[in-house]
Amino acid sequence: MSAAMPSAQLTAFAPRIRIRRGFSVGFMVVALLAITVSMLMLGALIVEIAVDGAARLFTDGSATSQEVRGGTLIDLPMPDGMIWLSWALPVAILLPFFGLRVVRSVLSDQFARSRWIERSIGVLTTLPVAIFVHILYVRFESAYYIEYAKAIGVDDASGTIFQLFGEASGFQFVRLITAGLILPLGILAAGWLWSHRLRRPSLLLPAVAVVAWVVYLFLDPLFLSSYPSRVPAQAGLFSAITGTLYMMVITAAVAFPLGVGAAIYLEEYARRNWFSRMIQVNISNLAGVPSIIYGLLGLQVFVRVLEFERSVLAGACTMALLVMPIIVVSAQEALRTVPPSMREAAYAVGATRWQVIRFHVLPYAFGGMLTGNILAMSRAIGETAPLIAIGALTFIAFLADSPTDDFTVMPIQIFNWVQKPQSGFHEIAASGIIVLMLVLLVMNATAIIMRQRTRTDW
Amino acid sequence: MSRNFFGLMRSSAPPATEAPDAIGSERAAPPPPPTMKQDDAASAGVHLDPNLEAVRHDFTEEVDMALKLRGVSAFYGSFQAIDRMTMPIPRNRVTALIGPSGCGKSTLLRCCNRMNDLIPGARIAGEIEFEGRNLLDPTVDAVDVRRRIGMVFQKPNPFPKSIYENVAFGARINGYSGDMDRLVEDSLRRAALWDEVKDELDKSGLALSGGQQQRLCIARAIAVQPEIILMDEPASALDPVATLKIEDLMRELAEHYTIVVVTHNMQQAGRVSDYTAFLLAGEERVGRLVEFGPTQEIFTNPLDQRTEDYITGRYG
Numbered sequence: 001m002s003a004a005m006p007s008a009q010l011t012a013f014a015p016r017i018r019i020r021r022g023f024s025v026g027f028m029v030v031a032l033l034a035i036t037v038s039m040l041m042l043g044a045l046i047v048e049i050a051v052d053g054a055a056r057l058f059t060d061g062s063a064t065s066q067e068v069r070g071g072t073l074i075d076l077p078m079p080d081g082m083i084w085l086s087w088a089l090p091v092a093i094l095l096p097f098f099g100l101r102v103v104r105s106v107l108s109d110q111f112a113r114s115r116w117i118e119r120s121i122g123v124l125t126t127l128p129v130a131i132f133v134h135i136l137y138v139r140f141e142s143a144y145y146i147e148y149a150k151a152i153g154v155d156d157a158s159g160t161i162f163q164l165f166g167e168a169s170g171f172q173f174v175r176l177i178t179a180g181l182i183l184p185l186g187i188l189a190a191g192w193l194w195s196h197r198l199r200r201p202s203l204l205l206p207a208v209a210v211v212a213w214v215v216y217l218f219l220d221p222l223f224l225s226s227y228p229s230r231v232p233a234q235a236g237l238f239s240a241i242t243g244t245l246y247m248m249v250i251t252a253a254v255a256f257p258l259g260v261g262a263a264i265y266l267e268e269y270a271r272r273n274w275f276s277r278m279i280q281v282n283i284s285n286l287a288g289v290p291s292i293i294y295g296l297l298g299l300q301v302f303v304r305v306l307e308f309e310r311s312v313l314a315g316a317c318t319m320a321l322l323v324m325p326i327i328v329v330s331a332q333e334a335l336r337t338v339p340p341s342m343r344e345a346a347y348a349v350g351a352t353r354w355q356v357i358r359f360h361v362l363p364y365a366f367g368g369m370l371t372g373n374i375l376a377m378s379r380a381i382g383e384t385a386p387l388i389a390i391g392a393l394t395f396i397a398f399l400a401d402s403p404t405d406d407f408t409v410m411p412i413q414i415f416n417w418v419q420k421p422q423s424g425f426h427e428i429a430a431s432g433i434i435v436l437m438l439v440l441l442v443m444n445a446t447a448i449i450m451r452q453r454t455r456t457d458w
Numbered sequence: 459m460s461r462n463f464f465g466l467m468r469s470s471a472p473p474a475t476e477a478p479d480a481i482g483s484e485r486a487a488p489p490p491p492p493t494m495k496q497d498d499a500a501s502a503g504v505h506l507d508p509n510l511e512a513v514r515h516d517f518t519e520e521v522d523m524a525l526k527l528r529g530v531s532a533f534y535g536s537f538q539a540i541d542r543m544t545m546p547i548p549r550n551r552v553t554a555l556i557g558p559s560g561c562g563k564s565t566l567l568r569c570c571n572r573m574n575d576l577i578p579g580a581r582i583a584g585e586i587e588f589e590g591r592n593l594l595d596p597t598v599d600a601v602d603v604r605r606r607i608g609m610v611f612q613k614p615n616p617f618p619k620s621i622y623e624n625v626a627f628g629a630r631i632n633g634y635s636g637d638m639d640r641l642v643e644d645s646l647r648r649a650a651l652w653d654e655v656k657d658e659l660d661k662s663g664l665a666l667s668g669g670q671q672q673r674l675c676i677a678r679a680i681a682v683q684p685e686i687i688l689m690d691e692p693a694s695a696l697d698p699v700a701t702l703k704i705e706d707l708m709r710e711l712a713e714h715y716t717i718v719v720v721t722h723n724m725q726q727a728g729r730v731s732d733y734t735a736f737l738l739a740g741e742e743r744v745g746r747l748v749e750f751g752p753t754q755e756i757f758t759n760p761l762d763q764r765t766e767d768y769i770t771g772r773y774g
Contacts, residue, residue, distance in 0.1 A: 272578060341615040345675070347576060349628030349682050350605025359627065360617060 223431055227397045228413065232424025237432055239396040240413035243312070244381060244439075246400055247409060250316035251323065251380055256373050258320070259327030263369075266328070267335040268357055287325035294322045295389025303390050310391040313403040318386050323376035330372025334365040367454020374447040378440050384411040410436045524549040524686055524716040525570060530584035530594075532565050532574060539565040540745040542584065545735055547686070552708055552717045554731035554753065556724065558768070561737040562745025563720040567688050570718065571607035572600040589685075605632055608679035612691040614671035616663030616678070621646075621655050624663045624674055628682035641681060648714075649677035650707050669700025676707060680715075687711065689719040693726065705730045724769060728757050736765045 226236025262283075270276040298318030308314035338361050346356040387409060395416070396408040410432060417429035525547035532539045540562035547553050547570075555563040565574070572593065574580040585592045593603045605628075616624050625642045634641065642659070646652040651673040655666070663674055672692055679687055689708070693701040708717055708730045721727050727734055734756040736749045749756060749765045760766040 339615075341611065341613060342617065344573065344576070344609075344611060345615045345617065345678075346627075347573065348571070348604055348609035348611070349631070349678060350601055351628075351631050352601050355631045359631070364618065 223428065224435070228395050228416075232422060232428055235417070235425070235428055237410060237413060237435060239399060240408050240410045240432075241435070242399050243396065243407040244409040246312050246403075246407065247316045247319065248377055248381060250312060250403060251319040252373060252377055254317060255320035255324050255327055255376065259324050259373075259376075260331045260369055262324075262328045263331030263335060264357060264362075267332050268353070268361065283325050283328050287329065290385075291322055291383050292385040292389060294318055295386030297321065298386055299390045309404065310393065310406055311404040312400050312407045314390055315387050315392055315407065315409070316403070318390055319380040319383065322383060322386060323380045326376040326379060327369075327373055330375065331365070331369045334368025334372065335361060337368060338364045367450055370454075371447045371451045374443055374450070378443040378447070381409075381439060381443070382411055382436065384409075384415055387412055388415075410439075521548040521551060523547065524588070525718075526585075526587040527566075527570075528585040528587070530566065530569055530582065530586060532562070532569055533581045533583075534577065535579040538744045540569075540737075543737075543745075543747045545747055545750045547716060547718055548733055549716050550712060550714070551732040552712045552719060552730050553733040553735065554727035555718065555720045555735050555737060556722075556727050556768070557737035557745070557748075558739070559722075560743060560745075561739040563737055564690050565745070566737070567609075567690055567718060567720050569594070570686070570688055571604045571609055573604070573609065575600050605682055606684050607686040607688060608682060608684035610672070610675050610679055610687060610689040610692045613695050614668055614675055616666070616671050616674050618662060618664050620660045621663050621666070621674060622659040625677050625681045628678060632682055645677040645681040646674075648680050648711065649673045650703065650710075651677055667700070669696050669703060672696060672700070672704060673707065676704075676711075680711070684715065686716040686718065689717065691720050691722060694722060701726070724771075728753060736760075736762075736768060738764055738768070 223236050224241065225238050226234060227239050229235040266276060266280065270279075295318060298314060298321065302308045302314040302317045303310060306314075308317070342360055342364065343356055346360045351359070392412055393406050393408050396406060400407045414429050414432040414436065417425040417432065420426075523546040527543055527545050527547070529542045529544055531541050531543075543562075543566060555566060557563055568574045569582050570586060570593075572582075574582060582594055584594065586594050588603070588607070591598060593607075617627065619627070622642055625645050626638050629638065629641055643652060643656075646655065651670060654670060655661070655674075663671065666674060672695075676687075676692070692708075693704045696704065705726060708719065711717060712732070719727075719731065731753045733751065734753040735747060736756065737745050738748045739745045749760060749762045751761075756765065757769060760769060
């Protein structure tokens with residue numbers, strides 16, 4: 001009995017540790033916000049329809065809501081009030097939610113360490129930014145749809161969104177409804193995560209939101225799945241995207257093993273003498289050589305001497321040479337981050353040099369190496385000059401079947417469009433640049449995320 | 459359980475007369491004279507400067523020698539770290555190397571399993587006899603030496619892998635084909651860590667506390683079944699409780715292994731070691747052996763004035 005007493009007391013006074021299961025509060029707030037805002041957007045549309053219907057009713061069906069409001073053609077399709085309402089309501093819902101927490105924190109004398117304050121400040125400070133972006137978007141989108149209405153010849157073309165419903169495709173309709181929400185919600189999520197000190201702050205969600213928003217705004221899926229054409233409206237990036245992918249895969253397959261192998265040799269095997277120092281200096285210098293020089297080298301070595309012709313293989317080999325120094329240097333840095341104590345520990349249990357490298361140094365450095373490789377690839381993906389030098393084509397209306405086929409890549413296709421006199425091509429060149437930028441953004445984001453994830457705290 | 463299941467040294471099997479099977483006849487073989495005789499070194503072709511002869515106590519105990527160091531000098535580039543050290547390492551005993559910082563204790567320790575080979579510019583002269591062969595001989599495979607003479611470092615350095623993998627790694631790369639689970643359990647038990655980690659063998663070795671990490675490193679060293687374990691200040695980064703655990707562990711391990719431990723802590727040397735070597739660096743920062751003998755003798759009745767000064771704390 002007496003033995004049981006202290007333990008009972010201990011349990012009574014032990015701080016209760018609650019393990020949160022299921023969705024985190026952050027997730028639920030963002031979800032709540034998303035649901036509220038989209039419901040209100042739909043509500044605003046319904047209100048608009050009602051206003052329009054009322055306008056027709058009051059004017060014997062002859063007038064539209066546009067005339068009632070006295071707007072012009074380039075007016076907002078949605079009343080400003082609706083936009084504000086669509087934000088005011090969630091704020092009205094959320095403020096008490098956070099406010100209550102704040103008050104409770106103050107009352108319970110835990111004001112200083114309340115994470116809820118940090119979190120609500122994070123969301124509340126980003127809210128105005130989100131609202132501003134939302135309004136900007138709605139203005140942009142409505143102007144676009146009014147133009148669209150004119151183009152497709154909707155008869156009265158009053159500029160209201162719902163009059164286009166009959167004409168717009170399902171995709172456009174969905175885009176219309178959702179696009180205005182993604183970026184603002186992304187900003188809110190960034191605000192949330194920024195203030196979310198418990199976890200490592202992650203920009204993944206906001207980054208994905210921004211990317212998705214840009215894709216929604218600018219890209220017609222047809223643009224990604226069409227071959228080049230003489231008609232700007234029908235031209236697409238399909239062969240350029242697949243050509244880029246094809247070339248990048250081969251470039252990585254050539255450059256990564258060679259570059260990592262060179263780095264392992266230089267870091268782990270080579271003695272520090274004049275020869276290894278010379279190689280080291282040379283690698284650093286090669287990283288600074290203008291890319292057109294690599295193009296000329298590739299033209300002579302791969303296209304002419306090795307007779308690869310103007311193929312994917314020739315382009316990939318040239319690119320591999322171009323990015324090799326970056327891969328070598330970054331892999332060396334990754335190898336250097338493995339502390340000597342790890343090597344000693346492995347040697348001390350009787351590992352050979354190769355076993356130390358194979359089982360310890362390489363696994364610990366692999367994340368860093370892969371990051372360097374991705375960054376090198378993102379450099380290669382934007383390079384144009386060397387590929388022009390080896391004669392990559394600009395008009396490819398088929399997919400490359402084998403590495404020896406002709407090919408084109410995104411920057412060359414864009415270059416080609418920019419050169420054309422018709423303004424339509426200039427516009428799709430702009431779209432192409434956005435696609436290229438997105439690919440780069442995704443690759444660099446992947447590299448950064450991987451660097452974070454594979455980091456070991458020794 | 460055979461302690462030699464990995465086979466003998468790869469380079470060449472030691473002569474049967476000189477180095478019998480480590481476990482079978484270790485006690486049966488007549489122990490060589492415990493103190494190093496001058497003619498021992500002379501017969502090995504090592505010239506010993508009589509002035510460098512360290513003071514030695516006569517052993518009454520009959521012990522076998524796991525290692526015999528004869529005139530071992532080590533250089534880092536042009537800098538000489540230790541100078542012609544000649545001493546034995548008794549088998550299945552704990553030998554402590556003590557001395558002020560920079561006197562070459564760690565260097566001497568790292569010579570014993572050729573870890574210094576890994577440092578560019580490091581050279582070793584002299585001879586270390588291990589099972590009848592000079593392990594400093596370039597024809598001897600350093601990898602084999604390190605397999606048979608394990609090492610535990612000052613700072614706990616478990617691999618960033620699971621506890622299980624940490625222990626199993628050494629055995630696996632050395633071609634151990636027996637029951638790995640048993641080996642891991644056995645090693646962890648001997649390192650007095652099993653009870654604390656048996657339910658979370660998948661956890662990263664880095665997630666353990668400092669003391670546990672060091673015991674994991676000891677388990678890792680045991681798992682390859684070495685003859686000798688070298689410990690380079692194994693408890694200097696640990697708190698007193700963890701230090702005590704490591705010390706207890708050293709005493710237990712001494713039943714099966716020869717242990718050489720470098721320590722800055724005089725009490726620790728007194729508590730755990732059977733034999734003690736006192737090293738001191740002279741004016742030119744070259745480490746030399748001053749005195750070697752049973753710990754009891756060294757601590758109670760040092761023959762050299764410098765040893766007495768160091769032990770009584772006059773060196774600081």
